[in-house]
Amino acid sequence: MKRKRAMALLLAGSMVMGLAACSSSEPSSESTGGSASNSSGAQDSSTAQTESGGAESSGETPVLRLATYLHTEQTVALEDLWFFKHLEKKFNVKFELEDMGADSATRVNQFFLADDLPDIMWLGLSTTDAMTYGVSEGMLLDWTPYMNEETMPNLMNVLKDYPDALVASTTPDGKVYSLPYIRGPVYANNTGAFSGTIRVNINKVWLDKVNMDMPATLDEFVEVARAFKQQDPGGVGEQLIPVSDNQNKIKDYIWNALGFYGSGQTYGTNFAIKNNQITLPAYTPEAKEFMQTLNTMLKEGLLSPDYFTLDQDTNRANVAAGYVGIFGDSTLQPAENSWQDWLALSPLSSDVNDTRVAHVNAGYSLGTYVSSRTEYPELIASIIDYMYSDEGGCYYHNGPMKGSADEMDGNGWWIKEDGSFTNARMEADPVATLANGNTACYYVAGRFDHMEAYRYDLAGVDNPMEYRTVRDVLTGKEVEMPVTDVSIFDDDNWDHHWRVIQTEAMKDYLTFIVLPPVYLSLEQKEEADNYATVINDYVTQETAKFIAGERPLDEFDAYQNELKDLGVEDYINIYKDAYSGFIDATFGN
Known part of the structure; x- marks a missing residue:
């Protein structure tokens, strides 16, 4: 195969x-x-x-x-x-x-x-x-x-x-x-370019008050959260939540710091790339580091005591109220009334990963x-x-x-x-868009990438678009990217600001290597789905127990053996085989 x-x-x-x-x-x-x-x-x-x-x-x-x-x-x-x-x-x-x-x-x-x-x-x-x-x-x-x-x-x-x-x-x-x-x-341009999974923001006013630099490692990230907890730079007292994890962005951020990229993560049940290989993060030694980090943060009050039950609206309301120092979210809108106070965090390294990298969307x-x-x-x-x-x-x-x-x-x-x-x-009609009445259907055919430049050429006017070079930190490949709307960098409202800070945080740490769609036969898909149903549920259940302290981390090896008994290695081999051509072509394995 x-x-x-x-x-x-x-x-x-x-x-x-x-x-x-x-x-x-x-x-x-x-x-x-x-x-x-x-x-x-x-x-x-x-x-x-x-x-x-x-x-x-x-x-x-x-x-x-x-x-x-x-x-x-x-x-x-x-x-x-x-x-x-x-x-x-x-x-x-x-x-x-x-x-x-x-x-x-x-x-x-x-x-x-x-x-x-x-x-x-x-x-x-x-x-x-x-x-x-x-x-x-x-x-x-x-x-x-x-x-x-x-x-x-x-x-x-x-x-x-x-x-x-x-x-x-x-x-x-x-x-x-x-x-x-x-x-x-x-x-x-929103999620069409820079990492759509790593979206973590930090209150720079709080950071200045605790006299710390932007974190570059996972340990430094936790230390900043500790400083927020201990010094309460926002003066919010018992309402203080050093770190808020909306849409599982903090979980994904930690997995990325541990060296996984190419896909988004929650509890490590999505296949990813690490060390030029296909891996299932939940079935690696790094899974213990992931659990240990969140367990520590929860025990020390760096996360809300209601961490596992908070919904999106409540998480965002806490940010809007000024109770949060670091938050993960796909947007900066929860902080729209204090948008000038926020910066985006760059990818982190860790004790098990030396490379700070995030993948762009395909x-x-x-x-x-x-x-x-x-x-x-x-x-x-x-x-x-x-x-x-x-x-x-x-x-x-x-x-x-x-x-x-x-x-x-x-x-x-x-x-x-x-x-x-x-x-x-x-x-x-100010609400109408350029697509109304002309575009054929939902965008699924042909090409979009040259459209903006071509329209200027067709109209016979100078192209005012900017082009910026992004270098892949893993391959060294350089790509010229058009800036289709320069006004997004005006930094005059929360929506523009989050694009500015996200760009600044990500531009030096990007890779274009992302997992492509995988082709499985109907029989392989059925087998993989059967494994996934059992394994994903078990991983989610047991990982939550480890994080909450309901299961001691010294049982991690036993937990990995339990996954093995559920067929996790056969499950992984299905995807390793399916992705082997991609891995060989990308890394020359």
Whole structure:
């Protein structure tokens, strides 16, 4: 099994590396509506595909069934969206559209049970679905015969920049059943860039009052919390809570300090990376350090005595009331009335981990599937490839530029004198967004990463966007990230402030190595789920006992043996095998 997965990664890598050998000697045609090249320097191929899709040769207009669901901000019915009308005109096709609505999972199951798949599905299937309906049942189209410079030049160009997206899309047999949606890295743009798991804030006023520096190690973190407890720098008396753990952010912070990254953690039941290997944190010696740290903090009053029962609203209310010195949360909003007093904490090292690192979120997701029974695979490949062009990506997300030949409804976008984007709907309704009325559906297809820069090029105005370099602390790779909205660094309100402080805390400690989706067969998934149900519940139950002092830590070895008896090693081996190709490709193991 490991050999098969390694071969899948080898095939995926060779597919990207072979691009130069099979590329054409002449650049492709420029985009309709603009002559700008894409930001990677390669010429955009948004026009050439219409000549090879097959629609013209049959003499009849092909009809394609497409199932998707609307973006949550969308106000226009699916069949009335400009983008589909544009595709119909550009590729000489007709779409039969189905809005999946809120109950999309049920509808997807109906498709497969009835063996009646739409030609195109823009929706989220699991990797197990890909294994079941692609590898085993053959109901999903394998994209690999069409992934070449002639049929899908834009996709192949994108995958040069995002080889990890290709790896994540490739099943163990070397086939691709889902094409990735490329979001790309965006500098400090909410959870789309910097670590979405490490979000811990500290009151710098309190820190100054206890005369201590920002913690860099786990021991220093605990010492700062002790100082807050002993000196009460906020003068809140019995209401004092040195550390508040909302959304399990403190737990994840401690696991990260112990050397685990690549996924988020609560009690250590999510697979992660440590020492270039796949590990289950709960079944490692570091799990004892995790328990010991939280047990110490609870015993010394550094956490609320109601630590295990506090809900999110109460945690945030305590922060808002000024009772808390350090808090974990996805947002700084609980401290919106004292936002200037807060800084974000950087990743920590510890006695068992020398490297301070946090992973960024992946710049891609999976979401374009096609029925293997479609009559028009080449045509669909051309349509989807268009969405990986700069023009296609821009049109999919925001529609056409005002006054362009492609504008049909008088609602094209334009660039205002201040450099911002707008359209008629936005001008009439301040609540409306640039997506309303133009974007096809929820963002699951094509590329997003070049859209902002391309719009400036298309409009013929200077690009005012900043680009900042982020260096991967593990690989040394440097990535240029666009700052799509410089105003978020104005530091003039709590929302901007948390982005400023999060950026400052994280920018020197980031890695782009993150665990991709894992492909398990239906049998493997069932076996893994059975183990997970038992093991996760037991880990959660027993870890809480250790932290609360209800079970002594000198029973840790016995606890690890109990996990072994539950089959934890077999459980781990399933995922080690499934991730072996990724680990080999990433670390050269």
